[in-house]
Amino acid sequence: MPMVTRPAFLPGLPNWSRKTFFALALAAICFAFAFPVLWLILTSLRPESGVYYVHRGTEFTLGNFKEVLGQERIVEAFINSAVISTLATVFSLLVTVSSGYMLSRFTGPAARMWFGTIYVFRCVPYISWVLPLYFVVQSWGIYDTYVGLLLPHIAVHICFFSWLMKGFFDGIDPSMEYAAMIDGCSRWGAFIRVAIPSALPAISALAVLCWLFTWNEFLFALILTGNRVPVITVVMAQFVTEMGLHWNLMAATAVMALLPAFLIALFGQKYVIRGLRI
Amino acid sequence: MAAISLSKLNKHYGSLFHAVKDVDLEIADKEFVALVGPSGCGKSTTLRMIAGLEDITSGDIRIGNKVVNHLPPRDRDVAMVFQNYALYQHMSVYDNLAFGLRNKKTPEAEIKTAIDRAAGMLGLHDLLQRKPKQLSGGQQQRVALGRCIVRNPQVFLFDEPLSNLDAKLRAQMRIEIKRLHAEIPTTSVFVTHDQVEAMTLGDRVVIMRDGRIQQIGTPLQVYGKPANKFVAGFIGAPAMNFIDVTVRSAAGVTSVEAEGLRLTIGPADAAALAIHSGRRVIMGMRPEHLTLGSGAPGLGFDAHVEVVEQLGSEILLETRVGGATITVARVPAESTVARGDQVRLSAQAGRLHFFDPETELPIS
Numbered sequence: 001m002p003m004v005t006r007p008a009f010l011p012g013l014p015n016w017s018r019k020t021f022f023a024l025a026l027a028a029i030c031f032a033f034a035f036p037v038l039w040l041i042l043t044s045l046r047p048e049s050g051v052y053y054v055h056r057g058t059e060f061t062l063g064n065f066k067e068v069l070g071q072e073r074i075v076e077a078f079i080n081s082a083v084i085s086t087l088a089t090v091f092s093l094l095v096t097v098s099s100g101y102m103l104s105r106f107t108g109p110a111a112r113m114w115f116g117t118i119y120v121f122r123c124v125p126y127i128s129w130v131l132p133l134y135f136v137v138q139s140w141g142i143y144d145t146y147v148g149l150l151l152p153h154i155a156v157h158i159c160f161f162s163w164l165m166k167g168f169f170d171g172i173d174p175s176m177e178y179a180a181m182i183d184g185c186s187r188w189g190a191f192i193r194v195a196i197p198s199a200l201p202a203i204s205a206l207a208v209l210c211w212l213f214t215w216n217e218f219l220f221a222l223i224l225t226g227n228r229v230p231v232i233t234v235v236m237a238q239f240v241t242e243m244g245l246h247w248n249l250m251a252a253t254a255v256m257a258l259l260p261a262f263l264i265a266l267f268g269q270k271y272v273i274r275g276l277r278i
Numbered sequence: 279m280a281a282i283s284l285s286k287l288n289k290h291y292g293s294l295f296h297a298v299k300d301v302d303l304e305i306a307d308k309e310f311v312a313l314v315g316p317s318g319c320g321k322s323t324t325l326r327m328i329a330g331l332e333d334i335t336s337g338d339i340r341i342g343n344k345v346v347n348h349l350p351p352r353d354r355d356v357a358m359v360f361q362n363y364a365l366y367q368h369m370s371v372y373d374n375l376a377f378g379l380r381n382k383k384t385p386e387a388e389i390k391t392a393i394d395r396a397a398g399m400l401g402l403h404d405l406l407q408r409k410p411k412q413l414s415g416g417q418q419q420r421v422a423l424g425r426c427i428v429r430n431p432q433v434f435l436f437d438e439p440l441s442n443l444d445a446k447l448r449a450q451m452r453i454e455i456k457r458l459h460a461e462i463p464t465t466s467v468f469v470t471h472d473q474v475e476a477m478t479l480g481d482r483v484v485i486m487r488d489g490r491i492q493q494i495g496t497p498l499q500v501y502g503k504p505a506n507k508f509v510a511g512f513i514g515a516p517a518m519n520f521i522d523v524t525v526r527s528a529a530g531v532t533s534v535e536a537e538g539l540r541l542t543i544g545p546a547d548a549a550a551l552a553i554h555s556g557r558r559v560i561m562g563m564r565p566e567h568l569t570l571g572s573g574a575p576g577l578g579f580d581a582h583v584e585v586v587e588q589l590g591s592e593i594l595l596e597t598r599v600g601g602a603t604i605t606v607a608r609v610p611a612e613s614t615v616a617r618g619d620q621v622r623l624s625a626q627a628g629r630l631h632f633f634d635p636e637t638e639l640p641i642s
Binding site: 173175176178179180181182183184185186194197198200 | 329330331350351352354356357358360361362364365366367368377378381382425429
C-alpha cells in the first residue's frame with residue numbers, strides 16, 4: 001500500500017503551539033460534554049433548598065440518595081430496568097447474531113426479503129411506532145407487563161443491530177467456515193463453532209450496546225408501562241409533580257442510573273471499541 | 279485414495295453468468311493436477327464444486343466410484359487449503375490441526391499421533407501452542423497444509439494457496455508441497471493463476487478460459503504442443519511472441535513474411551502451411567527459442583533493441599522488428615547488447631508455432 005503522509009495541520013507553527021492548540025481544543029470538547037453531568041452530580045449532592053443556587057451554597061448532603069433509595073418504587077424501577085435490559089439483550093442477540101450472519105453470507109430471496117423488511121422498519125421514525133404498539137399491546141392484554149415492554153424492545157434491537165452484526169460478519173473471512181464445513185461441520189456447525197467464536201468480541205460489544213439502549217430508553221417505557229412495571233427512566237421523570245419539581249431527588253436518581261454506563265466506560269471501553277472495530 | 283471424475287460439469291449463476299461450461303476431466307488416483315487460467319475462468323468454481331462448497335447446475339462429480347453431486351462437503355472426505363489460510367483464529371495451532379479429527383470423534387491419543395507426524399513433516403512443533411495471529415503468512419499456510427494432512431483424506435484441494443505469500447516464500451512452499459505429495463501421494467487438485475506453479479507442481483496441467491477447458495496435458499505437452507493460441511500465450515514466461523505473417527509458397531519453398539521479416543519454413547511445417555499459401559496466419563515464437571546471431575540460413579531477421587532487462591542468469595531483450603512488431607528474446611547474460619542496437623535474431627527450425635487467425639487453432 002502506498003504511504004500517505006498527511007500535510008501537517010496548521011503548517012508553519014512550531015510544534016509546541018500546535019500541541020497546545022490541540023490540548024485546548026480537546027479540553028473544550030470534553031468540558032462541553034462533561035459539564036451537564038458534573039452539574040447533575042453537583043445537584044444530586046445539594047439539599048432541596050439549594051438546588052437553584054447549586055453553585056453558591058456550601059452545604060452538601062447524601063440525603064437525596066438516602067431518600068431516593070428509601071422509596072420502594074424507585075428500587076423496584078432499578079430492578080425492573082435491569083431485568084428488562086438483560087432479557088431484551090439476551091433474546092435479541094439470539095436473533096440478531098443469526099440474522100446478521102444471514103445478511104452477510106446469503107443472497108437468496110429469503111435473505112433479500114429479510115433485508116428489505118429490516119430496511120423498511122428502520123426508515124420509519126422511531127416515534128411513530130409508539131402509538132400502534134400501544135394498541136397492539138393493549139389488545140394482546142400485555143400492557144404494563146414485562147412481556148409488553150420486552151417484545152417491542154427486542155423487535156427494535158433486531159432491526160437496528162442486525163445491521164451492525166452484518167458488518168461484523170462481513171469483516172470475518174468466510175473461508176474459515178468453508179474450512180470447517182470441509183473439516184466435518186454442517187452449515188450450522190460452522191456458524192456456531194467457527195463464526196460465532198470469531199465474532200465474540202463484536203457480540204460482546206453489541207450486548208453492551210443493546211443493554212444500554214434498553215436501560216436508557218424512555219419513550220416505549222413511558223407509553224407501554226404504567227404503575228405495575230415502573231422502569232427507571234419513567235420513574236425519574238415523575239419527580240416532576242403538581243407539588244413542584246424535586247430536582248435534587250431527580251438528580252440523585254439520575255446519577256445512580258448513570259452508573260452502568262459509567263462503569264462500562266471505565267472498565268469495558270477497551271473491549272467495546274475493539275469489538276466495534278472488527 | 280481415489281480418482282476424481284468430472285463429467286459435463288456446468289455451473290450457472292442466475293440466468294446470465296455461465297461460470298463453468300461442460301467440463302470433462304478425469305484425475306487418476308494419486309495424481310497431482312493443476313488447474314490454471316486467468317481470473318474468472320471458472321477454475322476456483324470447479325474446485326469449490328468438487329469440495330461441495332458450490333452447488334452444481336448439471337453434470338456429475340465422482341470421487342472414487344461414488345457420485346458426490348449432492349453430498350455436503352463434510353461427507354466427501356476431501357481437505358482444502360485456502361488462499362487466505364482460513365485457520366480458525368480463536369483456536370491454537372494444535373486445536374486447528376485437531377478440529378477435523380475431533381469432528382470424526384477420533385480418540386485424543388490418535389489425534390496426538392497424527393498431529394505429531396504432520397508437525398514433524400512441516401516443522402510445526404514449536405508453533406503448536408500459538409494462535410494463528412501470532413504466525414507469519416508462510417507458517418500459517420504450513421498449518422493449513424498440516425490441517426489437511428492429519429485428516430488423511432482421499433483428496434487434497436488447493437485454492438491458490440501461495441498467492442498471498444511473497445515471491446521467495448512462494449518458491450519455498452512450492453517445493454514443500456511437491457515434497458509432501460511425494461511423501462504422501464494423495465490425489466490433488468491445485469488451482470492457480472500462476473502458470474509457473476501449475477507447470478512445476480502438476481503431473482498434468484489443465485488450462486481453462488471462460489469456463490471451458492482449453493487443454494489437458496503434461497507440462498511438456500502444453501508447452502510444446504499448445505492446443506490453441508490462448509494456451510500458447512498463457513504457458514511460458516515471458517509469453518510467446520505472436521506475429522501476423524503471410525504465407526508464401528514458391529518453387530517448392532514455403533516461407534512466411536511480415537514487415538522486416540522473412541523466414542523459410544522447414545519441411546515439417548511447410549506441408550501444413552502450404553494450403554494457407556497467400557493467406558495471413560499467426561506465427562508464435564517463444565523468447566527462449568530465439569538466439570542472437572545469424573543461426574541457420576533463412577531463419578534470421580534484424581531487430582531493433584528497445585529495452586534490455588539484465589536478470590543475471592540471462593537477458594530479456596525487447597525488440598522491434600520491422601514497423602511495429604514487438605518481440606522478446608531470451609539471450610545469454612554475457613551478451614553485450616545495449617538499447618538502440620540493431621541485432622540479428624534467429625528462430626529455430628521446428629520450434630515455430632502457427633495458428634489459424636480465425637479459429638486460433640494450431641496449423642499442423
